[in-house]
Each structure stands twice: as C-alpha cells, then as structure tokens.
Amino acid sequence: MILAAGVGSRYGGPKQIEPVGPAGATLLDYSMFDARRAGFGSVVVVTRPELATAFDRIDATVAIQRLDDIPAGPAGPAGLTMPPARTKPWGTGHAVLAAASAVSGPFAVANADDFYGRDAFTRAAEFLGAGQGSETPGTFAIIAYPLRDTLSAAGGVNRAVCRADGDGWLETMEEVVDIRRLADGAYEGTDTHGRPMRLAGDALVSMNLWAFTPAVFALLRRGFAEFLRQAGAGQGEFLISHAIRDAVRRREARVRLLGTRARWLGVTYPDDRPRVAAALRQLVAAGEYPERLP
Numbered sequence: 001m002i003l004a005a006g007v008g009s010r011y012g013g014p015k016q017i018e019p020v021g022p023a024g025a026t027l028l029d030y031s032m033f034d035a036r037r038a039g040f041g042s043v044v045v046v047t048r049p050e051l052a053t054a055f056d057r058i059d060a061t062v063a064i065q066r067l068d069d070i071p072a073g074p075a076g077p078a079g080l081t082m083p084p085a086r087t088k089p090w091g092t093g094h095a096v097l098a099a100a101s102a103v104s105g106p107f108a109v110a111n112a113d114d115f116y117g118r119d120a121f122t123r124a125a126e127f128l129g130a131g132q133g134s135e136t137p138g139t140f141a142i143i144a145y146p147l148r149d150t151l152s153a154a155g156g157v158n159r160a161v162c163r164a165d166g167d168g169w170l171e172t173m174e175e176v177v178d179i180r181r182l183a184d185g186a187y188e189g190t191d192t193h194g195r196p197m198r199l200a201g202d203a204l205v206s207m208n209l210w211a212f213t214p215a216v217f218a219l220l221r222r223g224f225a226e227f228l229r230q231a232g233a234g235q236g237e238f239l240i241s242h243a244i245r246d247a248v249r250r251r252e253a254r255v256r257l258l259g260t261r262a263r264w265l266g267v268t269y270p271d272d273r274p275r276v277a278a279a280l281r282q283l284v285a286a287g288e289y290p291e292r293l294p
Contacts, residue, residue: 001099002028003208004047004055004112005065005089015267016047016112017054020277022284023292027267028112030280031121032058033293035108038121039129044102045112046095063099065089070228091237092208093220093227100217109210109240115276116143116209117262118288124211127256138215138253140244142170145264147179147187148201154269156180156189159205160241162257170255173206173245204257206241207264219247 004016019026032043043060055062067086089095096109106128110116120143127141144162151157156178163171176197179189187199223243227236247253265276284291 001044001046001096001103001107001109002031002060002112003092003095003109004028004045004051005095005098006111006113014051014054017051018113018267018273020267020273021280021289021293022277025280025293026112027115027265027276029058029293030115030289031110031112032060033289034116034118034121035110035125037118038125040108040121040125044099044107046099048089061102063102065095065098069094069098070224089237090224092240093238093243094224096212096240097217097220097224100214103214103217106211106213109208109212111208111266113267114207114209115263115265115280116207117260117264119262120209120260120264123258123260124209127211127258128213137251138213138219138247139256140213140216140253141211141256141258142206142244143209143211143258143260144204145207145260145262146201147199147203147205148181150205150207150264150266151179151181151187152266152268152272153275154271157268159189159207160239161199162204162206164204164257168257170244170248170257172248173241175239175241204259207266208240210240210244216244216253219243219253223247 016028017026044063045055045060046063046065049064052062052064108124123143158177159179160173160175162173165171175192176189181187187201189197191197220243223246224238227238244253244255248255265279267273267276283289
C-alpha cells in the first residue's frame with residue numbers, strides 16, 4: 001500500500017508524481033519495483049480525487065482518500081462531523097483506512113515520496129512471510145532508519161523517533177519537528193510541547209514503512225474516532241505513528257523495530273530533488289536498478 005495523497009506543501013506541489021529517475025521514474029515506481037522483488041504481489045495506491053488519473057499508467061489498484069470518509073458515515077459515531085473548514089487530507093492513518101476494502105492479507109505501507117531500498121522491503125516481507133504477524137493482539141513491524149541518514153540539507157524535517165525495549169519491541173514513538181543538524185554536528189528538533197530536543201544521529205526514526213496485518217484496521221478506526229473527538233482535530237493530522245503508539249500503550253499491539261541496510265532518499269523541499277536524482281543515477285550505474293524500470 002503506497003500512500004500518495006499528500007499535498008506537498010513544503011515541496012510546492014504533488015511530489016508523489018515527480019519524475020526523478022534517469023528515465024523519468026518516480027519514487028513510487030522504485031518502491032513498486034523493490035516491493036515486487038521482495039515478494040509482494042499486488043499494489044494499492046491511496047491518493048486524493050484530483051490525482052487519481054495520474055496513476056492510470058501503473059499496474060495498481062487506486063483507492064481514494066476522501067475528506068468526508070469518517071467512521072460510520074458522514075456523521076460518524078456519537079454525532080462526529082467533518083469540520084467545515086477542512087481542506088487537506090486527514091493524514092496517513094486515515095489514508096490506510098481508505099484502502100481497507102482493497103486489502104485481504106498481510107501488507108506493507110510506504111510513502112510515495114520516499115525511496116526505501118530493496119533491503120527495507122525485504123525485511124518487511126520476511127517478517128510477514130515468517131508468520132510473525134498475528135491478529136490478536138496485532139503484531140506488526142516498522143522498518144526504521146538512523147536519523148542522520150534521513151535529513152535534508154534544505155531545511156528541517158519532522159520524524160517519529162522510535163524507542164524499543166531490550167528485546168527489540170517498540171515501546172513508544174515521539175513526534176519531533178523541524179529536526180536539523182547543528183554546526184557542532186549534533187541534531188536538534190522540537191518536541192510536541194514546543195521544547196528543544198537533542199537527538200543522537202543513530203536514533204532510529206520512522207519513515208512510514210510498516211508491515212501490517214488486517215488487524216491494524218480496527219486499531220486505526222478506533223484511533224481516528226478518538227482523534228475526531230479531540231478539540232482542534234480539524235487542523236491536525238491523524239498519523240499512523242500516533243495510532244500505533246497509542247495501541248502499544250494499551251497493549252493492543254506489538255511492534256517489532258527492524259533496522260535495514262538500505263539507503264533512504266526523499267524529497268521534502270525542491271532543493272532535495274537534484275540530490276535524489278543524482279543518487280538514483282549512481283544506483284543505476286552500479287547495476288542495482290535498470291535505467292528504465294519495467
């Protein structure tokens with residue numbers, strides 16, 4: 001499942017359809033190629049209505065994330081309604097729910113504007129293929145990357161910092177915004193309370209690559225209903241990381257934190273595009289990818 005409904009506010013447009021590969025491939029195309037090499041069979045792309053036709057060219061099911069798609073119909077449970085001023089998509093957690101009807105078994109979730117690398121998808125496929133995903137409680141995995149490898153030279157980035165117990169199970173995820181590398185080589189961002197937060201370069205962060213079973217849908221529905229009940233939900237986003245963090249706290253989910261040897265690439269700002277395009281050319285030259293993806 002590839003999430004491609006974002007508005008790309010910092011990039012200035014829909015980066016999920018931006019050609020960056022040597023022959024014009026998008027980062028979504030590379031994810032599809034790597035996922036299929038890792039053993040995933042079909043692809044579902046979640047996007048917003050105005051971008052739906054942009055994905056007619058690929059072999060994938062297209063699911064539409066709609067603003068008025070909230071739990072139990074337009075009014076939602078307990079009289080919940082959509083804030084009238086809402087214009088942007090509800091967030092990644094809601095996007096996964098938008099594709100629930102197209103999923104019947106274990107699946108991975110990835111962002112359309114991130115390059116994850118073959119090894120990352122292989123780790124997800126191995127986790128699910130080994131039968132480690134279970135229905136009750138939900139047992140999932142997240143493939144995480146060292147913070148230092150996920151920054152942008154063009155500006156600050158937002159990341160969910162993952163913390164695991166001694167056995168490799170996720171304990172919590174903390175959203176940190178505007179993370180930058182400082183002049184002294186340290187890393188700093190701002191926590192959810194607006195306080196400066198120092199971070200280690202090897203801290204593992206979520207880039208939204210998950211291994212799920214259909215058990216996640218019930219957790220996301222519950223989380224989204226709770227999100228809608230909160231004051232100010234009309235301006236915020238319901239993120240996968242928020243829902244899974246809360247489910248772990250309630251002991252309704254277990255999440256294995258997995259590292260990867262893969263290199264992450266992404267476009268947050270327009271100035272990131274040339275760097276990503278150059279890195280992809282290097283990977284093609286090294287024989288890791290064909291110049292023109294099939």
